[in-house]
Amino acid sequence: LPALFVTAIPVLKKLEQAGFEAYFVGGSIRDLLLQRDIHDIDIATSAYPEEVKQLFSKTIDTGIKHGTVTVLYDHGSYEITTFRTETGYQDFRRPDQVTFVRNLSEDLKRRDFTINALAMNTEGLIVDLFDGLGDLERHLIKAVGNPMQRFHEDALRMMRAVRLMSQLKFTLEDKTQAAIKDMHQLLPKISVERIRDEFVKMGLGANSRAAFQVFLDTQLSEGVPNFTGKSELLSVYPSLEFNPAEESSLWAVIIILLKLQNKEIAHFMHDWKNSNAMTAKVEKIVALFDLISERSPSNYDLFEAGKETLLKTIDVAHILGQPVNAEALVDRYLALPIKSLAELAVDGQFLIAAGVAPGPQLGQLLTTLKQKILAGELENTQEAISTYLAQG
Ligand code: ATP
Numbered sequence: 001l002p003a004l005f006v007t008a009i010p011v012l013k014k015l016e017q018a019g020f021e022a023y024f025v026g027g028s029i030r031d032l033l034l035q036r037d038i039h040d041i042d043i044a045t046s047a048y049p050e051e052v053k054q055l056f057s058k059t060i061d062t063g064i065k066h067g068t069v070t071v072l073y074d075h076g077s078y079e080i081t082t083f084r085t086e087t088g089y090q091d092f093r094r095p096d097q098v099t100f101v102r103n104l105s106e107d108l109k110r111r112d113f114t115i116n117a118l119a120m121n122t123e124g125l126i127v128d129l130f131d132g133l134g135d136l137e138r139h140l141i142k143a144v145g146n147p148m149q150r151f152h153e154d155a156l157r158m159m160r161a162v163r164l165m166s167q168l169k170f171t172l173e174d175k176t177q178a179a180i181k182d183m184h185q186l187l188p189k190i191s192v193e194r195i196r197d198e199f200v201k202m203g204l205g206a207n208s209r210a211a212f213q214v215f216l217d218t219q220l221s222e223g224v225p226n227f228t229g230k231s232e233l234l235s236v237y238p239s240l241e242f243n244p245a246e247e248s249s250l251w252a253v254i255i256i257l258l259k260l261q262n263k264e265i266a267h268f269m270h271d272w273k274n275s276n277a278m279t280a281k282v283e284k285i286v287a288l289f290d291l292i293s294e295r296s297p298s299n300y301d302l303f304e305a306g307k308e309t310l311l312k313t314i315d316v317a318h319i320l321g322q323p324v325n326a327e328a329l330v331d332r333y334l335a336l337p338i339k340s341l342a343e344l345a346v347d348g349q350f351l352i353a354a355g356v357a358p359g360p361q362l363g364q365l366l367t368t369l370k371q372k373i374l375a376g377e378l379e380n381t382q383e384a385i386s387t388y389l390a391q392g
């Protein structure tokens with residue numbers, strides 16, 4: 001049993017000794033049985049939040065309204081959530097009301113997919129009310145209960161379905177997929193940030209391209225920013241050779257497939273609520289990709305792009321099947337006489353001491369020196385630069 005579970009067992013035992021039930025639940029059990037890396041564990045209990053707080057001396061009210069208390073115990077911290085049911089869902093995204101309940105089965109019923117509705121006690125006994133174990137073996141993502149109703153309650157689940165499909169290399173059970181197709185119009189009820197997080201996980205999952213095909217087939221893609229009416233351009237994605245390795249390459253690939261230019265790129269990134277930092281990274285990748293597709297980039301282009309952007313652009317070209325001599329480009333980058341302005345043999349102070357007047361022309365001169373050095377027309381030494389200055 002992975003350490004994350006082992007260290008939590010005393011916490012569950014303490015709940016049990018006080019007369020409550022306590023289980024590991026949700027994605028952590030799924031990942032345990034699939035022998036995937038466990039990054040977090042969820043604990044569910046019949047104890048009400050107030051009862052959890054009485055039992056442990058150090059607790060934090062993480063999401064107490066929804067029944068979640070964080071317990072600090074023996075150097076670890078554990079999120080413990082009271083068994084609950086959810087009712088309402090008037091807005092297609094969050095329950096109007098959560099009700100704490102004493103039995104596990106009610107709690108498992110509200111979970112999205114059968115493989116996510118498994119629980120395990122401290123003895124290792126698995127509770128499986130919906131044949132989640134069978135679906136784990138069959139590699140199926142299947143909604144718990146009536147899929148239409150479940151997606152109507154919470155439209156984010158449709159994105160979770162394709163995301164899990166990608167991450168786990170599973171397929172969607174037929175009725176679950178049909179229900180997504182029927183309910184896809186509800187997706188825009190969900191906030192873009194939450195859709196984006198699932199979309200990125202889908203794009204970076206092991207089965208990204210197959211999941212993307214389902215994302216298109218079910219028309220979920222019609223309900224996300226800037227994808228409406230673009231299914232033809234996007235239909236290239238499932239036939240790409242490789243998956244993007246990280247988030248900025250994923251966005252760059254999509255932007256290139258959508259043939260977005262200049263300002264459109266920033267708007268696209270902004271509509272998806274991406275950070276300015278992510279947007280800047282993606283813009284640099286797309287710009288270098290365009291350059292590389294047209295001609296061989298100059299030393300100046302490589303300098304301006306920087307190593308990180310260069311490597312990611314090579315990755316993006318690789319994904320898109322754009323021929324590029326990666327080795328030669330990296331060798332050329334590594335052979336640049338300077339890789340940052342700090343590596344210039346002179347600085348502003350040196351130039352002033354050499355008689356250049358302070359002001360905007362100083363900055364211009366530094367840029368000229370940088371360009372000449374990168375072009376191989378000037379050596380990056382104080383002597384060579386002084387000689388150049390003396391020639392006026
Ligand atoms: P991850 O590997 O990303 O953590 P996960 O399935 O554990 O995947 P979480 O968001 O951590 O996802 O949720 C934990 C558990 O809570 C899920 O396994 C599932 O049982 C339940 N759950 C999460 N989101 C929903 C939802 N929108 N509807 C129903 N149940 C959900």
Ligand code: MG
Binds near residue numbers: 026027040
């Ligand atoms: Mg989880």
